[in-house]
Amino acid sequence: RKDSANPDMNFSSVNGSFIVAASQRDTFTTAVTKNVIVAALCISINYINGTLVHTFRKHRVCFYTQQWEG
Known part of the structure; x- marks a missing residue:
């Protein structure tokens, strides 16, 4: 089910935990950047x-400082 507050979001809530749907991957240029x-x-x-x-x-x-030696 889609979130009723923001229908453009791509996740849903089941038993208080969020399930994120697969989103689009970055383009090659964006990934390199x-x-x-x-x-x-x-x-x-x-x-x-x-x-x-x-x-x-x-x-x-x-x-000269020996404070770190045992």
Whole structure:
């Protein structure tokens, strides 16, 4: 059965759980665009993380502080 509040939606409710009908797949161009965006975000996050680790390791306080050793 379709949702009476919004007939354009493509899901139904059975016993309080939602069943999502099969939706159309993205076009090739849309899929490539989304994957490029995700890859760029991953590379950016890894670059920022690497920069922070490099900056932290560059300072001499890392070699004098023994608080992390048992």
